[in-house]
Amino acid sequence: MASTDRRQRERTAQRDLIVASARALAAQEGWDTVTTRRLATEIEYSQPVIYKHFASLDALVEAVALEGFAELAAALHQARAGAAGAGAVAVVAHAYVDWAVANPSLYDAMFIRATGLHFGAEETPPELTDGYAELRAATTAIAGDRDPDVLAEVLWAALHGLVLLDRGGRLRPAHRRARVEAVAALLAG
Template sequence: MAIADRRQRERTAQRDLITRSARAIAESEGWDAVTTRRLSAEIEYSQPVIYRHFASIDHLVEAVALEGFEELAAALGRARAAATPDDAVRSIADAYVQWAAVNPSLYDAMFTRATRVSFGAEDTPAPLAEGYAELRSAVAVQAGRGDVDTLTEVLWAGLHGLVTLQRGQRLRPDHQPDRVAALVGAITDATPVL
């Protein structure tokens, strides 16, 4: 069994190196620069080794996106845990916006590039569900008579819109905190009956 364990560790290490390298290239040059040829040169693995782990660049981007969802869920969990129940929505919203600003290429892999990752379905991967659960837990405390899932979706959509428009330089650069506060206020202060 030791040989099989060693081989599995080697495969896992190869896969991790490929995803780390893809992320590094994307962070410095964008996702268009991530190719099997480029990865092969960077990590000194042949292209067939890369294809043994990922059938295509799209599959590789999906793997990176899932890592991103795990990291985002953890950041949201830390923010919610550190906040009082009354401040949880604001804390989690701030954490979301900050995380997206620090990880733009990863955020692109998660939300901008086309993937086969299912959102809001029975086969939704656990990291996505965990991130949504963190948002939902924060909203649930202050949802009042509103539908918690709808309010959570509105918060998520609002945060994503703010992040995307801010990154595209389509909003006034110094007003992101005010926009986040307005969104949070709409969720927490004026909860409609849905």
Template sequence: MSVQERKERERAERERLIVATARELAEQQGWDAVTTRRLAERIEYSQPVLYSHFRGKREIIGAVALEGATEMAAALRAATAAADGPRSRVAALAHGYLDFAESNPAVYDALFQLDGGLAYAQEDTPAPLKDAFAALLESLSEVAGDGVEPGLFTEVFWASLHGLATLTRAGRLLPQDAARRVELLTDRLAVL
């Protein structure tokens, strides 16, 4: 291995460490606790080293969001893989999405609540974000209904899931009705 290859590998490892540490700190204490100073202390590197990877917290949030999008896409595909039939897939997708949001609140915030400097629904949207949307579209396009654009339907269904995830987390919805909400959403929006 050349010196250059070793340096690139070490740089990539430091970057993964910064992102993992930021994510861990955010999951434990919230995003307000994630500062460049605290990250530098936790990873045992100086702040200038941290800034050589990321220009600031915003870019770190973006990196966590991209990692989270990859994980969400995998979780959604895994949730729907064993489902039998369109309705079952849509329900599994909804449950998978809500489970991901509940299990990964800091990542979910990085994806959809915080400014990570990422372009959404644009030509230059990063591939992991496009793939997460594609994971939704794969199951939802078959239930959009005649004359309804699958992408638009997916956006509406996703917005509904996001609302459920956000309101549930904020304690605005009764947790005992979570399964009934998914059933209602699936029954009313998915044309089978």
């Protein structure tokens, strides 16, 4: 039994190293540089070891994205924990944008690159639903007779759009905070 536990720990450690290396490489050089061949060289494993853990590069990106969703949910939860009412929407909105700006390659894995992850489905992983739950909790406080899910979706879409337009250099950089405040104020009515 002990050797089985040890093998499982080693397998988990290998998987974690592959995911961490993919994240680091993407953060340093972009997702286009992340290949199984490059990862194998970086971590000194053979490509078959990587494929033992991940059926494809897309599956590896999905694992990275799941980590990102968990981290984003934690950041949103922490921000929302000290706020109430309309203030909750603003702090969650700022936390979302700040997190996305600080983690561009991770954000890409979550929202730009193709994955098999599905939102709003029975098989939606908790890492995805937890972040959405934080957006929904923030908008529930201001919903009144409006549907808090619709408000959460609008908030999410607006923030995502702001993040991508800002990253693309299409918005005035000095006005990021004001834009987030405007979105929160519009939702609060």
